[in-house]
Amino acid sequence: MPSPSRPGLLREPDFARLFAATALGQLGDRVVFLALPLVAIVALHADEFQVGLLTATTTAGSLLVGLPAGAWVDRLRKRSVLIGTDLARALVLLTIPMASWAGLLTMRRLYAVALVHGVLTVFFDVAYAGCLPHLVGRDRLLEGNAALSAVRAATGIGGPAVAGTLVGWAGAPATLLAGSFGMAVSGLLASGIRTREPRPEPSERRRLGREIKEGLTFVLRRPALRAIILSDALFNLFLVMYQTMLLVFLERGIGLGSFGIGLVLSGMGCGALLGALCATRVSTWIGHGRIIWLAPLLTCPPTALMPLSRPGWSVYVAAAGLAALSLGGVVRVVAQSSFQQALAPDRLLGRTTATARFVSWGGIPLGGLLGGACGSAFGATTTLWIGAAGMTLSVVPNALSPLRSVRGFPTAHDPEFAR
Template sequence: MSRIRPTLRLGLLRDPDFRRLCAATAFGQLGDRIVFLALPLVALTALRADEFQVGLLTAMTTAGSLFVGLPAGAWVDRMRKRTVMISTDLARALILLTIPVASWAGLLSLPWLYTVASVHGVLTVFFDVAQVSHLPRLVGRGKLVEGNSTLSAVRSVTSISGPGVAGPLVGWLGAPVAVLAGSVGMGLSGLLACGIRKREPRPVPSARPRLVREIREGLRFVLRQSGLRGIILADAVFNLFLVMYQTMLLVFLQRETGTGSFGIGLILSGMGCGALAGALTASAFSRWVGQRRVIWLAPLVTCPLAALMPFARPGWSLYVAAAGLSALSLGGVVRVVAQSSFQQALTPDRLLGRVSATARFVSWGGIPLGGLLGGASGSVFGAATTLWIGAAGMTLSALPTFLSRTLSPHSPAPTPPTAVVR
């Protein structure tokens, strides 16, 4: 019996391919977390950007969901997902490498930063759609909650270590050099993904492939599922206000509390600790509360704590506010694990890419607007007021899912994928 227990605890990690996916995710997310902190600091410290310019940079980073959000799903469904993941990781590494090179050459400017952010954002759309679509093939539909929880735990660990690495790098070597570390992380992610041996079958092309018809098919499936409509709309509201909040968070910490890059890194690492706790408890919360109920309950309980940050000043109040951000991250991961597993279990294999892209297009489509609104609100009302607005909006994002009939506590379980193919 003692020999069996450790094996059982490993779960999906017994699978070498899943371990390789976790390792690739770890390096890719580490690079992404470093870039998340370093890019705005490049604008703030190296290029002296103001609040609106920081908001515009955030908008350009996430505008890829609007540019290619819907067609990305149709294109990914025509290709092997592993190949898409590898190629986009390596391409992101190369585009990020241009920032330190331009800085060393004395050519770095805000327009170049916007361009890199835009291209990186488009590539990220393809990567994320491919990864979400690849997981059901790799682990099987019966283990989606475990697979999503494990990957979320990996992302959370890198959310802790990423800012902890980026903060000192920015302080010691400058923000452009920190971006170089992010580029290395993305490159290692692509190389590790090459080691995944399990090959998915090549998608069978349609006799007459038509992009618009394929996009319409994914949209139709989402619109017919009231449960999916509810969680996607809630995601859209949450992401809009989250980005408003995040856009001014670094500005508030640096300019109104006097927190340096190392301190900012520690606060973001604390958010990563909350995300890790959420990943480790997501499966348990889904069992105790119910997978569908926890999707709206998690943000309703944890998002109001984000309103502590505008009150923060140097000292103990800043620590309390940082704890509130950790709770926000915990609730966010619990929600994402539950709703990702719900979406993947409900969707037939042939539509995974398109449904994922449609969900991303709707739920992430407002993120560029959130960046612009955050920058504009910060310029007019100040960073603290913008944080208040963001916290209130994130809390209200629980309403669409709560009001969704399919996700009510007494609604039936999702229809098996074989029965919902249109």
């Protein structure tokens, strides 16, 4: 187990490899985040509902395989899952530029790629969260999560600007080549991790339903975890409604080109980087439980600046509100991810992550559909208002839970968190 007196985690070879793999994978992911909907908006001239349906399809994997993914990943070594899913995602993304060059690109094909990519991402994320405790030890989870959040935030700054430039130069379909390349290299870097977690003990009669139920029971019987995933579900529902119409608003309402949209999203990356850099200090100062609900309470309201903006300088003032949202979001995610990992025993790490993801991400496809429907019925501006209000109100379950006064990380043996 690492001790606090040891050098920083980046000096430890295996964590450095995970850090580098995260950087390349997230750079690819940032490119995909911008380029995939722009393929629909610009190349295929999709309407608001089709953009919302694409968002829903991208995130439907959480509902389709969210719970069994945790049980399956707990049967495997997490490193192997990371490598396999990264390489598979890279191959899936390649089909978009290939279809475009062949003149076969359609919205149906885009939906199919988004769905498969989303399912693979569920397995990747579950394995990723379960891998970290084995690499750094439970006493350094906050440090490890903060460092990985920092690199994700840094790629969030450069990624959209690079992606916006590539979209303007080569077109949105071809830009996905960069996303595919980033994920492929991420998988190769992850293959260099030498630390091997203990092989999961085989069971004579493994029953998927029983394993899923065990993970659900562990999470849902703990008030703090229940509150976290409920608040997350509400936040993600309204965030996706907001994000679904954000690109439409910026491209059609404000008149920003792909480079300008990339700059706005890069500003969000700046906020996320600042949040990652200060997450450990702020969480320790305010309390690991309290920061989970205070951070979004303070940083969600400024998102209302975006629907107030007009072409010109005001849109960049509104972008500062999005940067604040990212800052608070990273501080919250670092704290609550570390909280969940500290509370879960090793054999349930995958299922705890998958259960939390299934519930808290379950509203994301619905958010995409609602965002598209609201955009079609009321316009992108009104949808942004609804999203901003909903994100702010999502703090209520956490604020009313035991998290309102928790300062340190729990263990499964703490009476307050046992049930």
